[in-house]
Amino acid sequence: MRYVALLGGINVGGHRVKMTELQAIFEALGFQGVATFIASGNVLFDADSTDAAALAAQIDQRLAQQLGYNVPTFLRSLEELQHVATYQPFPTLTLNPGDTLSILFLAAPLPAELHAPLRSFRTAMDEFHIDQREIYWLCRDKTSDSLVNWRLMGKQVRLPALTVRNITTIRKLVAKHAAEG
Numbered sequence: 001m002r003y004v005a006l007l008g009g010i011n012v013g014g015h016r017v018k019m020t021e022l023q024a025i026f027e028a029l030g031f032q033g034v035a036t037f038i039a040s041g042n043v044l045f046d047a048d049s050t051d052a053a054a055l056a057a058q059i060d061q062r063l064a065q066q067l068g069y070n071v072p073t074f075l076r077s078l079e080e081l082q083h084v085a086t087y088q089p090f091p092t093l094t095l096n097p098g099d100t101l102s103i104l105f106l107a108a109p110l111p112a113e114l115h116a117p118l119r120s121f122r123t124a125m126d127e128f129h130i131d132q133r134e135i136y137w138l139c140r141d142k143t144s145d146s147l148v149n150w151r152l153m154g155k156q157v158r159l160p161a162l163t164v165r166n167i168t169t170i171r172k173l174v175a176k177h178a179a180e181g
Contacts, residue, residue: 002033002046004081004173005059006105008072008163010041015069017041025066029058037173041071041163044177052077056107072161074105074133078177085167085174089129089136100143101167104135106160117157123147135162 005026010017019036022043026034031045049055056073063071076084084103095101110118110130118135119128125147129136139146153159 001048001050002044002078002177003052003055003075004078004177005041005043005045005056006074006076006163006165007041007043007063008074008161009069010039010071012040015067017067021066025062026059029062035176037176038169040165040169042165042169042173044173053107072107072163074107074163076105078174081170081174081177083132084134085171087131087134087136089131090127090138093127093138095138096140098141100139100141102137102139102143102164103167103170104137104159104162104164106133106135106162108160109133110135110159114157114159118153118159121148121153121157135159137164 007022009015010022019039022041023034023036026043026045031047033044033046035044036042037044047055052075056075059073059075060071063073089101109132115130118130122128123146125140125145127138129138137143
């Protein structure tokens with residue numbers, strides 16, 4: 001089965017990792033067809049197992065051993081990533097060229113009791129939509145200009161571990177994933 005590992009904390013916050021090193025770690029785990037995509041911790045690979053949770057745990061453990069810090073791993077199959085790439089989280093909104101659509105990837109679906117608190121952080125500039133293990137965040141400008149009080153959200157919502165990717169990156173990953181498959 002072909003997977004994409006979306007790794008959290010790679011090449012941010014002082015944690016610099018060469019993509020060749022990531023590729024070697026995944027190959028040492030016995031995965032085939034290993035390829036990295038841009039230097040932000042996206043690794044495509046084939047595995048015999050269909051147990052994504054066990055694979056993610058195995059990868060987490062090996063990355064912590066090799067890199068010396070925890071690296072949360074979020075696995076998606078081609079079908080799951082295609083769904084994310086084509087999903088329309090805001091079908092009634094008109095997206096403008098300067099808008100940014102980001103996806104917050106979670107290991108498990110967001111608990112129902114966190115949906116309303118998360119949505120309460122909507123601003124005139126920011127919208128949130130939850131679908132399965134993803135939270136779609138629309139920012140009507142650059143994400144660095146967002147009006148969301150992320151610190152307060154972190155205290156009130158207590159989101160589980162996540163990693164964030166821009167929709168453009170996801171669509172390019174899907175195209176690469178499909179081309180290699």
